Every structure is written in C-alpha cells, then in structure tokens.
Amino acid sequence: ETGVTQTPRHLVMGMTNKKSLKCEQHLGHNAMYWYKQSAKKPLELMFVYNFKEQTENNSVPSRFSPECPNSSHLFLHLHTLQPEDSALYLCASSPQQGSLEETQYFGPGTRLLVL
C-alpha cells in the first residue's frame, strides 16, 4: 500500500462511452501524474500536475481529458476511445515536482479494455 488509490481497478467500455478514472493520494503530495502502460512497451507519461496546474501534456489525444481539482485528487476523463487505448493506466504522486527529494509513488492502476 503506497498511499495512492485508484478506482475503478478494472473498466470495460465501448468506443462511444464516457467514463472517468479517479486517483487519490493520502501522502500530502503536490504533484500528480498519469501514465499509460501498454503490453511490451515502456511506461508512457501522459500528464503532470503540480499544485493543481498542468505542467505537462505529452502529446496525448484529446479523447483523454485530465482534471485536478486539488492536490489530492486527479481524474482522467475518457470519451470516444479506441481499442488501442486499452492499457493499464497508472497514477502517481510525488512531494513536489522539481524537488530534490522527489520520488514518485504509484497507485495500483486501472486496467482498461475498450471494445
């Protein structure tokens, strides 16, 4: 248990559905991240938030829409996804983006299947 929780743990959705992934951290961190983990590929950073402000969008398609209402919560809103978006989506948090002591702590992930 790393102090970062994600819900749901598993999600199956059709290409026309709209769903949201939720991440919550109980560590008092100020930076939060979304990663995508596909089979046989390295983890890909998608978005970074620091003190609720988005500081990185790694050329992610607009069908993925992040939201960070406060430093403890991070959402990933999904709409009109494609089958190739099926993957494990990992959330992480760290004390503060840019700090010397920054180490990222990961949640358990949401396994997404797009049909």
Add this chain to the structure above:
Amino acid sequence: AQTVTQSQPEMSVQEAETVTLSCTYDTSESDYYLFWYKQPPSRQMILVIRQEAYKQQNATENRFSVNFQKAAKSFSLKISDSQLGDAAMYFCAYRSQPIIQGAQKLVFGQGTRLTINP
C-alpha cells in the same frame, strides 16, 4: 532525449541465490537520478532503490544494491538471497535533476520479468 534500455526481457534465479538485472541509459546531462521500480502481479509499482548521479557510493537497501557506473552509463540491480516475493517486473527509470519550471519526467526502460524458482 534520454533513453533507458533493459536488454534482458526475462531472467530467472533459484531461491536464495543472487541475480543481477542490467540497465543502461543515454544522456548528455551530468546530474540526474536513477531508480529501480518493482511491479508484482498486483500491478502496484513499488520503488526499490534510488541513486543520485552525484554520489559515487552505490545505493543499498537491505537485499537490494546497485552497481552504478556513471562513465559507462550503467545502473544494474543486484538482488541477494532471492525470495519468492521478489518475483515481478523490474523497471529501471531515469529522471533529470530537478528544475524549477517545466516538466520533470521519469523515463522508463522496457522492464525485466524476474522469476524465482523454488
């Protein structure tokens, strides 16, 4: 751009023995951080060990230690007295030295799947 390479997709070791996982990286920076993360079947990514590039001393965390060779851009992980619970995917990751503005990313390798044979 930095890249991280793990050339061993799979490794196996007998329980109680020692295994070394390889990682190389490419960077033009002089200051950076390197990490090993473990991802067991539960999918929770867990930090195993961290190394600051400016430190010559290799990091150690209980049964886990690294061999950091800065000139060779090599960062291997040694697991001593392997246990069944060590079975997992192991990811090597690189991070630039912190900067005040802008993004700071972890760049991951492809991972090595470690199997522990009883």
